[in-house]
Amino acid sequence: xxxxxxxVDNLVRHFDVSPPWLNRVIERRPKSVVKAVDGVGFEIGxxxxxxxxxxxxxxxxxxxxxxxxxxxxxxxxxxxxGMDISSGAARSRNRSAQRRMQMIxxxxxxxLNPRWRVMDIVAEPIRFNRLVKGDAAIRQRVGExxxxxxxxxxxxEKYPHEFSGGQRQRISIARALAGSPEFLxxxxxxxxxxxxxxxxxxNLMKKLQRELGLxxxxxxxxxxxxxxxxxxVGVMYLGRLVEWGETEVIFAAPRHPYTRMLLDAIPDLDMxxxxxxxxxxxxxxxxxxxxxCAFHPRCPLATxxxxxxxxxxxxxxxxxxxxxxxxxxxxxxWHG
Amino acid sequence: xxxxxxxxxxxxxEFPTRKGTLVAVDDISLSIAPGEVLGVVGExxxxxxxxxxxxxGLIEPPGRVADGQILLNGRRIDNLSYDEMxxxxxxxxxxxxxxxxxxxxxxxxxxxxxxxxIMTHLDLTEKQARARALDLLKEVGIPAAEERLDxxxxxxxxxxxxxxxxxLALCAEPRLIIADEPxxxxxxxxxxxxxxLLKRLCSEHQTAIMLVTHDMGVIAETADRVAVMYAGRxxxxxxxxxxxxxARHPYTEGLMGAIPTIGGRDDLLTQIDGSxxxxxxxxxxCAFHPRCPKVHxxxHTVRPDLIxxxxxxxxxxxxxxxxxxxxxx
Amino acid sequence: MGPVERIQDNFARFLDSDIWHSFRxxxxxxxxxxxxxxxxxxxxxxxLITPQDPFDPASLDLLDAFTAPVWTEDGLWRFPLGTDDQxxxxxxxxxxxxxxxxGVGFASVILSIIIGVTLGLIAGYVGxxxxxxxxRIADVQISFPALLVALLLNGVLRSVLPGSSHETxxxxxxxxxxxxxxxxQFARTVRGSTMVEKSKEYVQAARVIxxxxxxxxxxxxxxxxxxxxxxxxxxxxxxxxxLEATLSFLGVGVPPTEPSLGTxxxxxxxxxxxxxxxxxxxxxxxxxxxxLSVNLLGDWLRDALNPKLR
Numbered sequence: 001x002x003x004x005x006x007x008v009d010n011l012v013r014h015f016d017v018s019p020p021w022l023n024r025v026i027e028r029r030p031k032s033v034v035k036a037v038d039g040v041g042f043e044i045g046x047x048x049x050x051x052x053x054x055x056x057x058x059x060x061x062x063x064x065x066x067x068x069x070x071x072x073x074x075x076x077x078x079x080x081x082g083m084d085i086s087s088g089a090a091r092s093r094n095r096s097a098q099r100r101m102q103m104i105x106x107x108x109x110x111x112l113n114p115r116w117r118v119m120d121i122v123a124e125p126i127r128f129n130r131l132v133k134g135d136a137a138i139r140q141r142v143g144e145x146x147x148x149x150x151x152x153x154x155x156x157e158k159y160p161h162e163f164s165g166g167q168r169q170r171i172s173i174a175r176a177l178a179g180s181p182e183f184l185x186x187x188x189x190x191x192x193x194x195x196x197x198x199x200x201x202x203n204l205m206k207k208l209q210r211e212l213g214l215x216x217x218x219x220x221x222x223x224x225x226x227x228x229x230x231x232x233v234g235v236m237y238l239g240r241l242v243e244w245g246e247t248e249v250i251f252a253a254p255r256h257p258y259t260r261m262l263l264d265a266i267p268d269l270d271m272x273x274x275x276x277x278x279x280x281x282x283x284x285x286x287x288x289x290x291x292x293c294a295f296h297p298r299c300p301l302a303t304x305x306x307x308x309x310x311x312x313x314x315x316x317x318x319x320x321x322x323x324x325x326x327x328x329x330x331x332x333x334w335h336g
Numbered sequence: 337x338x339x340x341x342x343x344x345x346x347x348x349x350e351f352p353t354r355k356g357t358l359v360a361v362d363d364i365s366l367s368i369a370p371g372e373v374l375g376v377v378g379e380x381x382x383x384x385x386x387x388x389x390x391x392x393g394l395i396e397p398p399g400r401v402a403d404g405q406i407l408l409n410g411r412r413i414d415n416l417s418y419d420e421m422x423x424x425x426x427x428x429x430x431x432x433x434x435x436x437x438x439x440x441x442x443x444x445x446x447x448x449x450x451x452x453x454i455m456t457h458l459d460l461t462e463k464q465a466r467a468r469a470l471d472l473l474k475e476v477g478i479p480a481a482e483e484r485l486d487x488x489x490x491x492x493x494x495x496x497x498x499x500x501x502x503x504l505a506l507c508a509e510p511r512l513i514i515a516d517e518p519x520x521x522x523x524x525x526x527x528x529x530x531x532x533l534l535k536r537l538c539s540e541h542q543t544a545i546m547l548v549t550h551d552m553g554v555i556a557e558t559a560d561r562v563a564v565m566y567a568g569r570x571x572x573x574x575x576x577x578x579x580x581x582x583a584r585h586p587y588t589e590g591l592m593g594a595i596p597t598i599g600g601r602d603d604l605l606t607q608i609d610g611s612x613x614x615x616x617x618x619x620x621x622c623a624f625h626p627r628c629p630k631v632h633x634x635x636h637t638v639r640p641d642l643i644x645x646x647x648x649x650x651x652x653x654x655x656x657x658x659x660x661x662x663x664x665x
Numbered sequence: 666m667g668p669v670e671r672i673q674d675n676f677a678r679f680l681d682s683d684i685w686h687s688f689r690x691x692x693x694x695x696x697x698x699x700x701x702x703x704x705x706x707x708x709x710x711x712x713l714i715t716p717q718d719p720f721d722p723a724s725l726d727l728l729d730a731f732t733a734p735v736w737t738e739d740g741l742w743r744f745p746l747g748t749d750d751q752x753x754x755x756x757x758x759x760x761x762x763x764x765x766x767x768g769v770g771f772a773s774v775i776l777s778i779i780i781g782v783t784l785g786l787i788a789g790y791v792g793x794x795x796x797x798x799x800x801r802i803a804d805v806q807i808s809f810p811a812l813l814v815a816l817l818l819n820g821v822l823r824s825v826l827p828g829s830s831h832e833t834x835x836x837x838x839x840x841x842x843x844x845x846x847x848x849x850q851f852a853r854t855v856r857g858s859t860m861v862e863k864s865k866e867y868v869q870a871a872r873v874i875x876x877x878x879x880x881x882x883x884x885x886x887x888x889x890x891x892x893x894x895x896x897x898x899x900x901x902x903x904x905x906x907x908l909e910a911t912l913s914f915l916g917v918g919v920p921p922t923e924p925s926l927g928t929x930x931x932x933x934x935x936x937x938x939x940x941x942x943x944x945x946x947x948x949x950x951x952x953x954x955x956x957l958s959v960n961l962l963g964d965w966l967r968d969a970l971n972p973k974l975r
Contacts, residue, residue: 098873124876128876164612165380199607270597
């Protein structure tokens with residue numbers, strides 16, 4: 001195994017979504033808590049791309065925000081290159097860890113301050129971390145960064161609204177690179193973009209990874225994109241990882257019924273006429289998740305045990321799977 | 337196609353602004369046969385939604401249909417008054433939009449909205465209309481329909497809400513449905529359910545669907561024919577198999593290469609450099625020429641019309657040089 | 666681009682902007698702006714364009730009292746709009762008076778913007794208990810009419826401050842009273858916009874870079890919430906001018922030796938029924954025009970800055 005850059009262990013994040021105290025008292029309602037992330041653990045090796053994939057509300061974006069410190073974990077630990085970053089206090093002790101990680105966001109229209117020139121947006125991490133001194137040198141560095149992401153140095157004088165969505169996402173990447181990070185957390189970086197532009201951004205990210213030796217945590221709902229970019233993949237459902245391992249392994253031989261369902265649902269561009277089995281039902285509310293294995297109400301293989309008992313992840317070949325059916329070896333053959 | 341249900345001839349949609357007139361849809365012609373699913377695919381800014389809006393007469397002013405004709409069953413509908421058009425909307429043309437939350441009025445029960453729409457277009461008593469509303473909800477696959485009929489829209493999940501919107505579009509048994517990005521706001525598993533539903537409705541009722549989307553995958557699964565739009569024009573149109581497997585326009589080709597697929601593990605995706613031009617700066621000649629890998633001198637100045645054989649054609653000068661390339665006929 | 670080019674570039678962008686276009690194509694706004702600018706400039710340069718300093722008792726002659734405007738039978742060219750009971754030239758008095766009115770208006774609006782925007786930013790960005798405390802104070806205060814708050818503060822300050830300082834501190838007291846009575850509006854608006862901006866990804870990006878909350882609030886969020894502040898500020902300028910006039914009319918504003926527009930109106934209303942109508946009418950018309958044009962400007966700004974109405 002490669003040496004790991006990020007270690008996530010039993011990460012938990014709950015959100016209090018109760019109505020205000022007064023309403024609770026008057027309406028006699030209990031506190032309600034969303035278990036957005038409920039015990040997630042994985043490791044990312046240096047130079048790898050680890051993807052988290054799942055449907056909306058599965059907690060994948062929350063994991064991303066926990067890793068970069070936008071939220072603090074309710075429980076569990078986060079370790080970056082041997083440094084503890086599990087809490088706000090730990091993070092301020094290890095400031096270098098924060099500088100070495102950056103984030104790319106989903107919405108290229110909201111992720112850049114509309115009142116700032118691109119030059120100032122990209123220069124901000126440089127100025128904040130005092131990486132380069134002197135205005136001329138900063139200017140020069142921003143120019144280089146803009147060229148590195150496929151824009152021109154002169155674009156620095158423009159405002160974000162003068163760029164298309166794809167170009168803005170390039171600016172976002174330039175800003176992320178400005179702090180000379182080793183680790184980038186990418187939260188759905190292409191899902192707001194058109195396919196042809198998505199291809200440009202994915203190619204750019206691959207190029208940068210090769211050139212700069214970056215490590216990525218990649219969040220996406222699109223399995224095809226995930227397959228394309230990642231070395232390892234984790235499938236999330238209602239706040240938990242249900243299956244994770246090497247990308248090739250997961251996609252060639254998915255074991256968890258949810259992973260199989262997701263793969264089955266991808267529209268077929270080859271039009272081979274493959275028979276699809278659309279799975280009934282939708283993701284239940286994370287406020288009141290189903291008992292036992294959270295996927296059991298939608299699972300074709302669910303048994304009584306699945307309703308009662310949450311499955312523990314077991315190692316199967318090169319992957320980890322949390323499913324009773326896998327454990328009990330009653331999984332049907334995968335058609336893929 | 338002897339008698340197309342819908343025929344659009346040389347449609348042009350303009351938006352006058354203080355900096356000049358923007359052309360959102362430029363000289364588009366297409367037709368849909370009864371029971372057919374026509375996919376209209378393109379990236380943002382291609383004019384695909386505007387085409388759909390023009391057909392149902394819902395272009396927001398100051399935008400306007402500047403030229404061309406829209407014929408439904410041989411009758412012109414582009415020059416009708418607002419009131420006349422309102423009768424056609426819902427009764428003859430149904431509409432499904434991207435965001436199911438905005439298509440439903442949050443203050444009314446689902447039953448009220450369905451019954452009102454049914455009674456506007458069909459000559460039924462309230463009791464009959466309610467019975468029909470129930471049938472519709474059952475038809476679009478809403479479990480426990482009797483119970484859910486009187487719920488408010490917010491009590492439905494995203495996928496169920498989109499089913500309600502489809503039921504609403506089906507109220508008066510329209511012969512044509514304009515579906516604008518009906519699955520975009522939904523998760524993949526729900527998306528698959530909605531596609532299956534649309535296909536079933538189409539074959540059971542012989543309803544024609546104009547499916548507007550940016551997602552080639554949805555088109556491949558659903559459509560019979562597809563029109564690929566670029567910068568307000570049709571770049572390529574043809575049977576969905578032909579267009580996807582034997583793309584003729586370099587834009588379609590690039591688009592197909594840009595879609596990541598599971599299995600084909602190339603290190604880099606085919607990419608089309610640049611982006612769709614803004615409406616304020618549509619290039620001369622072929623609008624795609626600045627991004628085209630196969631550009632030649634003619635493309636800079638002269639705009640190509642659709643050229644092709646029978647059903648599959650592309651607006652590209654390459655077609656002129658090698659008209660018999662590919663093709664399934 | 667150097668700083669000069671940046672300013673030039675920003676100016677060129679402004680001339681090309683929708684706001685400038687919307688301004689040029691709205692004749693009412695252009696007229697209102699011209700009127701407001703003329704009135705404000707006239708007030709500022711009043712000593713240069715008036716024949717008399719109405720605040721200087723030595724320049725007044727009681728024999729000139731109650732002179733009618735120039736176009737009436739008894740009119741004198743020295744007093745184009747007539748004089749008041751003290752023999753003050755009304756034209757001069759109006760311009761000098763509007764200096765005080767406009768000055769107090771601007772100063773109190775700026776004071777309330779500083780207080781309201783800062784508290785609103787903190788409440789919206791920090792949230793939680795801080796937010797609750799700040800906004801409850803604002804709620805309580807907004808439930809009293811601004812005039813009442815201003816009167817109350819005025820009274821309290823006057824009783825606390827030594828009597829000898831009343832004259833000299835009168836302006837400060839009135840600016841403080843008006844400023845404190847309108848800040849909750851700014852705080853509420855800014856809090857709302859801040860909460861919207863706070864959830865946007867550019868703010869999260871700044872947090873990931875490691876910026877302090879203060880830097881994010883003032884460098885990132887503040888410029889993005891100033892649009893509505895500008896609108897409310899303009900409308901409140903008119904309100905502040907009126908508040909000052911009202912306070913002065915009620916006799917608790919600026920001292921009568923240095924009359925503002927409100928004081929002039931109060932003086933004038935005593936003589937309205939004895940035939941000397943001009944003493945109340947001219948200051949009244951001036952005040953109404955000033956408030957109207959500032960309000961029209963504010964209305965237009967609100968529409969122009971609201972993308973939904975464009």
